[in-house]
Amino acid sequence: MGIKFISPLILLSLSFAFFHCSLATHPSTLERGSSLSVEQHEEDVLTSPDRAFSCGFRKVGTNAYCFSIWFTNSEEDAVVWTANRDAPVNGRGSRVSLRRDGKLALTDVDGSTVWDTNTSYAGVSTAELLDTGNLVLKDRDGHVLWQSFDSPTDTLVPWQPLTKGKRLVSPIAKGARRSGYYTLYFDNDNVLRLMYDGPEISSIYWPNPDSTLYQNGRSNYNSTRIAFLDEKGNFHSSDGFKALASDLGVGIRRRLTMDYDGNLRLYSLNESTGTWSITWEALSQICNVHGLCGRNGICEYYPGIRCSCPPGYEMSDPADWNSGCKPKFNLSCSNHTQQQLHFIELQETDYYGFDMSTYSTMISFEACRNACIQSCDCRAFGYRLAGNGLCFPKSSLFNGYKSPNFPGSIFLKVPISVVSSSSSNQSVVTCNSDGSTVTTSSSLRYGNNRSNTKWVYLYGFAASLGAAEFLFIFAGWWCIFRGRDTTKSVEEGYRMISRQFRRFTYRDLREATGKFKEELGRGSSGAVYRGVLDDKRVLAVKKLTDVMEGEEEFWAEVSVIGRINHMNLVRMWGFCSEGQHRLLVYEYVENQSLDKYLFGRADSGSSLGWNQRFKIALGTARGLAYLHHECLEWVIHCDVKPENILLDRDFEPKIADFGLAKLSKRDGPGFNISRMRGTTGYMAPEWALSFPITAKVDVYSYGVVLLEILKGSRVSDWVEADGTEKSLRSLVAELKEQLGGSDESWVRDVVDHRLRGQFNHEQATAMVKIAVSCLEEDRSRRLTMNEIVKLLIACGEKDADRI
Structure with missing residues (x-):
C-alpha cells in the first residue's frame, strides 16, 4: 500500500533540511x-x-x-x-x-x-x-x-577605498570583462579624474578640462588621495568632490562602476526584481566623454549615442566605432601645395583638443582659413565669433561631437574632389550604440580659398549667430568712438554673455527682481519672478516654498541640475541658498508657457499652426528623453503640463521645473517621494496607488499634454464637452476603438477646430496613437520617451510637407 498522507510537520522538517543542505x-x-x-x-x-x-x-x-x-x-x-x-x-x-x-x-x-x-x-x-x-x-x-x-577592477562597493596608485578601468564593451580605455584615478596633483587612454591618444575629460580646479569644485591641497562610497549613497573624495545618490539612505545595495562608455555611474539594486537603476553619473552629456567614436568620428545624441563619419570619411572597422573613421582621400604633404583644397563646414560641431600652436584670437575667418591652407599639418580648423574671432587649427581630429548648443563650426580640409562628390545635404550612414545603422541627412556648407568662401560663411553666420555679430560690431564701435582697448573690451563683453552657472546672493536676486515685483507665474513649488542682472541679462527667479535639504545637500543637487544642458530644457544659470532662502535662477523664455496659447483667447490659440504644434510635441519629447535616458536616469520631472512647457521666440519648447522632483524630500528605499507631486488631470495612476515612481509617470503626463496640443483645450474640458461627464480612461478606450476602425474621419473631431482643417492627417493620427500608448493604466505597456522621439521623428520626416 502506498503512502497516502504525510504529516505537515514532516514536510516542514524535510524542507528545512533541504534548505540547510x-x-x-x-x-x-x-x-x-x-x-x-x-x-x-x-x-x-x-x-x-x-x-x-x-x-x-x-x-x-x-x-x-x-x-x-x-x-x-x-x-x-x-x-x-x-x-x-x-x-x-x-x-x-x-x-x-x-x-x-x-x-x-x-x-x-x-x-x-x-x-x-x-x-x-x-x-x-x-x-x-x-x-x-x-x-x-x-x-x-x-x-x-x-x-x-x-585591487579594484571596474567597480567600487560601499567602504571599498580607491587610493593612490589604484584605478577603476572600464570594460572594453557592454557585457565584456576585458579591460577597456577609460580610467578613474588620482592624478599627480591629487585630483580625481576620468581619462580616455586609447591606442592612439590619452585625454582627460572629467572634471571639465576647460575649467579651473576651483570652478570644478576641486582642491589639490590634500595628498591623502582617497575616495570611497558609503552605505548611505554618498561618494566622497579627498579633493573635495562629493556626489549623492538620488535614493540617499541606508538599506540599499549599491555599486559605483566605471562603465564601458566612459561614464562613471552609481547604481542601486531593487532586490525584489534584481534590476539596477542609475542614481548618479559623472557626466550628464555622454558626448563629453572623449574617444567614444574614435579618430575623425563625431558623437551626437539623437536620442541615444550616435557615431558618424564626416563627409569624405568612412569607418575604419565596420564592427568597431572605437577604430573611428579613415579618409577616402590622400592629403599628403608632398603634394599639398599642388592640390586644390576646399573646406566643408560642419555646423554645431567641434573636435576637442589638438589645437596647433597657431591658435589665435581677434582673427578674421579668412585669415584663419588661410593659415590652415598654408600648413601641411592642419587637418581642419574651428572658428567662432563670440565677442572676438577664435581660430582653432587642428593637427588631429579626435573627440568629435555635435550639439545644438555649440556656438561654432569645424571646417574640414579636403581635396576639391571630395566637395564635388558631395551635395549640400549629403546622406551620411551612422551607427547607433546598439550597432544598428541608420541613414540621416547632414547639412553641409563648403568653402575654398577664393572669395566665395567669405560670402558662404558670412551668410551662414548671419543666419545662426546674429546676436554674436551684433556684440562684435558694438565692441568695434566702442573702440573707434571711445578709444578703449579693443581686446580688453571684446573679451570683457564676451565674459558677460557667457558667465557660467554660479551661486547668487539673496541680495543680488532681490535687487535684480526689484524686490520680487513682477510675478511671471506661480505653482505648487513656488512663484517665479522676472529680473534683470547688471549685465542686462533677463532672468527668471523661482522662490521655492518647500525644499527640505540643508545647505550642503541643496548645493550638491542644484550643481548637478546646473550641468544639465539641452535645447529643450530651460537652462539653469544658478541658485541662492542663504538661511531659509532657496531660489533657482533660470534663463528667461520670451513667449511664456504653452497653456497661454492652447487655452487662452481664441486669437492667441489660433496663432499656433500645425507645424508649430508638431514641433512643440517633438521638442518636449526630446527634452524628456534627455532627462530619462541621456542625462541622468533618475531625473524624473513629475509635473509635466503645458504650464511647465515654455516657448522661446521661435516657439521651440523648453521644459521648466525639471529639477524640482530631485529637490523634493524623499524617504525610504527606491524612488518613493514623500508626498504626491504633480497636477490633477496629468498625474499617472501609480501616484494614488503609492507605487514606486519611475519615468513612466512623465510618459503618462506627456500623453495628456499631447492630446491637449491636438485638441487645443484641457482634456478635463474635453471629456465633459458633450454635456455628460466621463473619465479619461473611457476617452482613451474610445480613441483606441476609433484607431482600430476603417473610418478615419474622426481625426478631424480630435484636432483643434481653430486650425480650420489645416493639419497633417498622418501626423495627427500618429500623435493620437502615441498619446493612447502613453495613457495605458499598466505602466509597463507605456512607451519610453526615447521610443516616442523616434516615432515622431520618423513621422515628421515622412510627412513634413503634407498639410
Whole structure:
C-alpha cells in the first residue's frame, strides 16, 4: 500500500533540511588545501554570510571563464571584482586553489598559474568572502593578510577605498570583462579624474578640462588621495568632490562602476526584481566623454549615442566605432601645395583638443582659413565669433561631437574632389550604440580659398549667430568712438554673455527682481519672478516654498541640475541658498508657457499652426528623453503640463521645473517621494496607488499634454464637452476603438477646430496613437520617451510637407 498522507510537520522538517543542505553547498570560506573547479562553477561557489555576494568562476565567452565576485541577487551581470579579466581560463581543468604554501592561485587547464595573491608563507589559513563583498585571506588569528579591495577592477562597493596608485578601468564593451580605455584615478596633483587612454591618444575629460580646479569644485591641497562610497549613497573624495545618490539612505545595495562608455555611474539594486537603476553619473552629456567614436568620428545624441563619419570619411572597422573613421582621400604633404583644397563646414560641431600652436584670437575667418591652407599639418580648423574671432587649427581630429548648443563650426580640409562628390545635404550612414545603422541627412556648407568662401560663411553666420555679430560690431564701435582697448573690451563683453552657472546672493536676486515685483507665474513649488542682472541679462527667479535639504545637500543637487544642458530644457544659470532662502535662477523664455496659447483667447490659440504644434510635441519629447535616458536616469520631472512647457521666440519648447522632483524630500528605499507631486488631470495612476515612481509617470503626463496640443483645450474640458461627464480612461478606450476602425474621419473631431482643417492627417493620427500608448493604466505597456522621439521623428520626416 502506498503512502497516502504525510504529516505537515514532516514536510516542514524535510524542507528545512533541504534548505540547510542547499546553503551548506555555498560556504563563505575556503580552507587551505581546498579548491573550486571550473567544471562545477555553479556549485563550487563561495557566498557571503548574508548571501549578498558570491565568488567563483564566471563565464565570459565560449569556453572562457574568470574568477570573480558578483551580486548574488542581480538579474544583470553585476560583477564587482575579477582576478583575471584580461586572461580568461579554459572551461575544463581550470581551478582556483588555496595552496598549502599560503597562495590563492588560479591555474589553467595546462597547470600554468594565471593569477595568484603572492602570499607565500604568510601564515594564510582560510579565504573568506565577507558581507561587504571583500574576499580576504586570513591567518589563524583572524588577521587579514590579503584582500580583493586592494585591487579594484571596474567597480567600487560601499567602504571599498580607491587610493593612490589604484584605478577603476572600464570594460572594453557592454557585457565584456576585458579591460577597456577609460580610467578613474588620482592624478599627480591629487585630483580625481576620468581619462580616455586609447591606442592612439590619452585625454582627460572629467572634471571639465576647460575649467579651473576651483570652478570644478576641486582642491589639490590634500595628498591623502582617497575616495570611497558609503552605505548611505554618498561618494566622497579627498579633493573635495562629493556626489549623492538620488535614493540617499541606508538599506540599499549599491555599486559605483566605471562603465564601458566612459561614464562613471552609481547604481542601486531593487532586490525584489534584481534590476539596477542609475542614481548618479559623472557626466550628464555622454558626448563629453572623449574617444567614444574614435579618430575623425563625431558623437551626437539623437536620442541615444550616435557615431558618424564626416563627409569624405568612412569607418575604419565596420564592427568597431572605437577604430573611428579613415579618409577616402590622400592629403599628403608632398603634394599639398599642388592640390586644390576646399573646406566643408560642419555646423554645431567641434573636435576637442589638438589645437596647433597657431591658435589665435581677434582673427578674421579668412585669415584663419588661410593659415590652415598654408600648413601641411592642419587637418581642419574651428572658428567662432563670440565677442572676438577664435581660430582653432587642428593637427588631429579626435573627440568629435555635435550639439545644438555649440556656438561654432569645424571646417574640414579636403581635396576639391571630395566637395564635388558631395551635395549640400549629403546622406551620411551612422551607427547607433546598439550597432544598428541608420541613414540621416547632414547639412553641409563648403568653402575654398577664393572669395566665395567669405560670402558662404558670412551668410551662414548671419543666419545662426546674429546676436554674436551684433556684440562684435558694438565692441568695434566702442573702440573707434571711445578709444578703449579693443581686446580688453571684446573679451570683457564676451565674459558677460557667457558667465557660467554660479551661486547668487539673496541680495543680488532681490535687487535684480526689484524686490520680487513682477510675478511671471506661480505653482505648487513656488512663484517665479522676472529680473534683470547688471549685465542686462533677463532672468527668471523661482522662490521655492518647500525644499527640505540643508545647505550642503541643496548645493550638491542644484550643481548637478546646473550641468544639465539641452535645447529643450530651460537652462539653469544658478541658485541662492542663504538661511531659509532657496531660489533657482533660470534663463528667461520670451513667449511664456504653452497653456497661454492652447487655452487662452481664441486669437492667441489660433496663432499656433500645425507645424508649430508638431514641433512643440517633438521638442518636449526630446527634452524628456534627455532627462530619462541621456542625462541622468533618475531625473524624473513629475509635473509635466503645458504650464511647465515654455516657448522661446521661435516657439521651440523648453521644459521648466525639471529639477524640482530631485529637490523634493524623499524617504525610504527606491524612488518613493514623500508626498504626491504633480497636477490633477496629468498625474499617472501609480501616484494614488503609492507605487514606486519611475519615468513612466512623465510618459503618462506627456500623453495628456499631447492630446491637449491636438485638441487645443484641457482634456478635463474635453471629456465633459458633450454635456455628460466621463473619465479619461473611457476617452482613451474610445480613441483606441476609433484607431482600430476603417473610418478615419474622426481625426478631424480630435484636432483643434481653430486650425480650420489645416493639419497633417498622418501626423495627427500618429500623435493620437502615441498619446493612447502613453495613457495605458499598466505602466509597463507605456512607451519610453526615447521610443516616442523616434516615432515622431520618423513621422515628421515622412510627412513634413503634407498639410
